[in-house]
Amino acid sequence: MFKGEKNMARLRRLDFLLIALIYIAFLPVIGKLKLIDFMIFTIFVLSFNLLYGFMGRLSFGHMLYLGIGSYAAALSSVYLSTNPLIIILCAITAGLLVGVILGPVVSRTRGACFALINMAFNQVGYFLVVSACAGITGGEDGLAAQAAPLGFFNLQDSNIMFGFTLFCLIFVFFVMKKLIASPYGVLLKGIKENENRVRFLGYNTYFFKCLTFCISTMIAALAGALWMFNFSYVTPSFIDPGRNVEVVFAALIGGPGSLYGVLIGGGIYMAISNYLASYITRWEMFLGIILLILVFRFPKGLWGVLADKFGKAGKGQVVEK
Amino acid sequence: MTDQIILEARGVTKVFKGLTAVAEVDYRLIKGQVAGVIGPNGAGKSTFFNLLTGLYTPTEGKVVFFDQDITKVPPDQRVVMGLGRTFQLVSVFNSLTVLDNLVLSITRFTPYYHNKSKFFFADRTNSFIKENCIGAMETVGIQEKKGLKTSGLSYGDKRKLEIAMALSLKPKVLLLDEPFAGLSDTEIDEIVHLINKIKEGLSIVIIEHKVSKLLNLVEKLSVMHEGRLIFEGKPQDAVSDREVRRVYWGEKDESSAIKC
Ligand SMILES: Nc1ncnc2c1ncn2[C@@H]1O[C@H](COP(=O)(O)OP(=O)(O)OP(=O)(O)O)[C@@H](O)[C@H]1O
Ligand SMILES: [Mg+2]
Numbered sequence: 160m161f162k163g164e165k166n167m168a169r170l171r172r173l174d175f176l177l178i179a180l181i182y183i184a185f186l187p188v189i190g191k192l193k194l195i196d197f198m199i200f201t202i203f204v205l206s207f208n209l210l211y212g213f214m215g216r217l218s219f220g221h222m223l224y225l226g227i228g229s230y231a232a233a234l235s236s237v238y239l240s241t242n243p244l245i246i247i248l249c250a251i252t253a254g255l256l257v258g259v260i261l262g263p264v265v266s267r268t269r270g271a272c273f274a275l276i277n278m279a280f281n282q283v284g285y286f287l288v289v290s291a292c293a294g295i296t297g298g299e300d301g302l303a304a305q306a307a308p309l310g311f312f313n314l315q316d317s318n319i320m321f322g323f324t325l326f327c328l329i330f331v332f333f334v335m336k337k338l339i340a341s342p343y344g345v346l347l348k349g350i351k352e353n354e355n356r357v358r359f360l361g362y363n364t365y366f367f368k369c370l371t372f373c374i375s376t377m378i379a380a381l382a383g384a385l386w387m388f389n390f391s392y393v394t395p396s397f398i399d400p401g402r403n404v405e406v407v408f409a410a411l412i413g414g415p416g417s418l419y420g421v422l423i424g425g426g427i428y429m430a431i432s433n434y435l436a437s438y439i440t441r442w443e444m445f446l447g448i449i450l451l452i453l454v455f456r457f458p459k460g461l462w463g464v465l466a467d468k469f470g471k472a473g474k475g476q477v478v479e480k
Numbered sequence: 481m482t483d484q485i486i487l488e489a490r491g492v493t494k495v496f497k498g499l500t501a502v503a504e505v506d507y508r509l510i511k512g513q514v515a516g517v518i519g520p521n522g523a524g525k526s527t528f529f530n531l532l533t534g535l536y537t538p539t540e541g542k543v544v545f546f547d548q549d550i551t552k553v554p555p556d557q558r559v560v561m562g563l564g565r566t567f568q569l570v571s572v573f574n575s576l577t578v579l580d581n582l583v584l585s586i587t588r589f590t591p592y593y594h595n596k597s598k599f600f601f602a603d604r605t606n607s608f609i610k611e612n613c614i615g616a617m618e619t620v621g622i623q624e625k626k627g628l629k630t631s632g633l634s635y636g637d638k639r640k641l642e643i644a645m646a647l648s649l650k651p652k653v654l655l656l657d658e659p660f661a662g663l664s665d666t667e668i669d670e671i672v673h674l675i676n677k678i679k680e681g682l683s684i685v686i687i688e689h690k691v692s693k694l695l696n697l698v699e700k701l702s703v704m705h706e707g708r709l710i711f712e713g714k715p716q717d718a719v720s721d722r723e724v725r726r727v728y729w730g731e732k733d734e735s736s737a738i739k740c
Contacts, residue, residue, distance in 0.1 A: 342598075342609070
């Protein structure tokens, strides 16, 4: 058992390789373009889950932060520069900005209030995109936008796009893993369990909640920019608050308490929505049933079930010897 | 040696929807003192602590810490200033391991907190943090439990963990809300021993229900009743005080209790 844990620890250090291998292994089965979609979505779930799984704040308006990234990317490619790096930078900056503006407001709330206030902002964003600012955003029709090649870094080449998205996924995963393993990670879990108590340990929890919110919105915006690259256009569906259930489902399926769970959940959700949909017309109903089973029977998600089965070494957190 | 007042309440009052939980309490804690507060259920003791530590803001009155008015200072800031506490119902993080509970409390007051790259990116199981945590566990005697989930600890061990967490904040004043409640006699002895061990260089206020446990532990005892301080002095004198005896032992005359 002892040795097994040591091996697990070593395995966890190489988990990013495993992610790459799995995605590459699925290339012939699922196809490049779909897998890019899978990866972008998983990045988005990672950003959502930083708030939900680790800090205990469920956002029902996370599509806003993804959408902001997409639209910022599209608009900057139209008005500013077609350099893909500049586009990404603009998208992340937009994500940061919206985090800095909304963070201080949403961080005052928790529970249902947090979920709904995010949703309300999402609705406002959707309205702005669809009608109030339709002159710039293209309204219902959306915008066509592209990044120009930058030397060999040509995101219109699906191989490069695949590689770059995989790199982004692994990078975000790596950063998250570091954050979760640090004292800050414990602070997040502390806030999740009992925020007031954390204040009596001398932490300004409000500040850290705002900060975490900003990290989350930035990563969501990165996913948004990647999404725009992948589709070469943006439409209001990128910012549609109704689609927010997708990310919630994905986190719940895999298990919001761990990063591995999120990776699994992102993949499985995308697989379900891509493939179940072509066999069963009202596939959302099955998703609903799955969700019910998850919430009532397996609140720790698929990864939670696996980890419980195969001992504590699999929990995606370092366990003391 | 001059007696420096370290923590002071001036006319502190707290009203909850018409119920006066704490009424015009004047209280002074002298540096280095170990003081006790006793009183029957609902006397307002915990509320008084909550006012001192900033969980509630007083309806009226001031809280002064090191000659500084901290009435409006948020709780986390008070902790940074040196005001640590524990809670009546043990409050630790059950979802974390014992070690992580201490990681959380300890890193706040090490260079790790101020060096942001370390706070956000350093592995929390590194040797520096771990040594500190284990040191804190040894102080209270729970080092064997370090890898356990906190939810698996006994109530007494949770209490010790909570005290270890409070101590790791390097407080100058430590407020303990009923540290003996729910513990066995041996555990109570251990906590008493612990308090005697740590009181050097620290000012401590202990809330208790019964006088007996504080008799040999505190230098000053205050008795609270219906939100007011009705006695302050040596613990031995409290036992013989008429008012205190009436509140505690023989409330023969109910009507006079209402009058005051
Ligand atoms: N948040 C609150 N809202 C409303 N009333 C409260 C609140 N906190 C305390 N009270 C009331 O204030 C009074 C004093 O409560 P407090 O908890 O301070 O008493 P205590 O002396 O600590 O009693 P115990 O020995 O039972 O812990 C009680 O009547 C209680 O019901
Ligand atoms: Mg109390």
